[in-house]
Amino acid sequence: MSELGELAGRMRRFARDRDWERFHTPKNLAMALAGEAGELLAELQWLTPEESSRVMDDPEAARRLRSEVADVTLYLVRLADVLGIDLAAAAHVKLDESDRRYTVEDYRGSARKAPPLS
Amino acid sequence: MSELGELAGRMRRFARDRDWERFHTPKNLAMALAGEAGELLAELQWLTPEESSRVMDDPEAARRLRSEVADVTLYLVRLADVLGIDLAAAAHVKLDESDRRYTVEDYRGSARKAPPLS
Amino acid sequence: MSELGELAGRMRRFARDRDWERFHTPKNLAMALAGEAGELLAELQWLTPEESSRVMDDPEAARRLRSEVADVTLYLVRLADVLGIDLAAAAHVKLDESDRRYTVEDYRGSARKAPPLS
């Protein structure tokens, strides 16, 4: 089984075993996901970009970042499962669009601001 | 290769080909991730929990949700890659902790509020 | 002095007295604001809409919500001050637009989804 499928299955059982499925509406899970994304911001908000690039050199900061990134992952995987979305497939679709939209010829080495990845 | 590893590799090439690696600091990617999580919220904010559970029945809403969920996925995978974090492994660590912390015996069928998944 | 002006002045002195002005770039303050908005979400994410409407009846939850709402306010006021934006004036401009866009005739009593306030 794929790693995302395995995570989704594990969380499905986790919720079912505790009778927490009623809490896991798309609305609630999107809030939880955004809340965890906010905690990630808090880890990085006062760092310069350069400091943020070296943040994993500090073992305690690294531990917190792994934990926050994992929390975002869990709620994202659970949300996608509840919505019936195949995360990897949906991500590739967006990257296909980005490949077409941000062609290497037009964007490489240009002084233009980076557009979003997708 | 795993599906997350494949996505990470594809985005690494995407950024390198456009000379956008300098934009992809952990700080900037965490902002992009949280911004996309905010767009997910916007899709669901006025729906009742019940409406949110049926949101994929509307083809246009389903298309937007797939797109937003994919955007969150892309920035999350890219952020983890830049930080050197194994997303699936980190997520399993958190689920192990949740299994120990929220035991089925203590939490099943209780009237207590659902704690976070992790 | 207006209450928003007073808050902005107090935070300006707070930052200056600690030599923290260099941390208060618009980028960093927007991250801090979004991080605090994420903490607000965390307070409400597992509640039903009805429970959320009664959340201030619980003194402990009320205390936390006052604290989170205050944190959002502080970073918002500080961000606006750093950007040179008059918050109240900017908000009235948006409400003027909303008045024109969402006319009472067209929106009252309709079954349409509520559009954003602004």
Added chain:
Amino acid sequence: MSELGELAGRMRRFARDRDWERFHTPKNLAMALAGEAGELLAELQWLTPEESSRVMDDPEAARRLRSEVADVTLYLVRLADVLGIDLAAAAHVKLDESDRRYTVEDYRGSARKAPPLS
């Protein structure tokens, strides 16, 4: 009337006139607030800190930032009104705490990372 009280009153009428009060639960308004905070992030995410400090020099970016900051303000004021929270008073309480916690003697000119404002 205070400027925050005036904004709150105007939004109360706005919601009532359109019969949108049922949408304005604390849960939904917190989502809308966080969503707008996410849009603020999107305006600043690819800028360096220095570029973010000059962002208002660009009239088009300035217009967008005023609009996003106003949206955050509106949902914050509306959320506080629905919760019965006095925003300015709650913010001063937090600043009082910060004054005590982050004393000028201990924090000024130190090499320590800036703690949050509150």
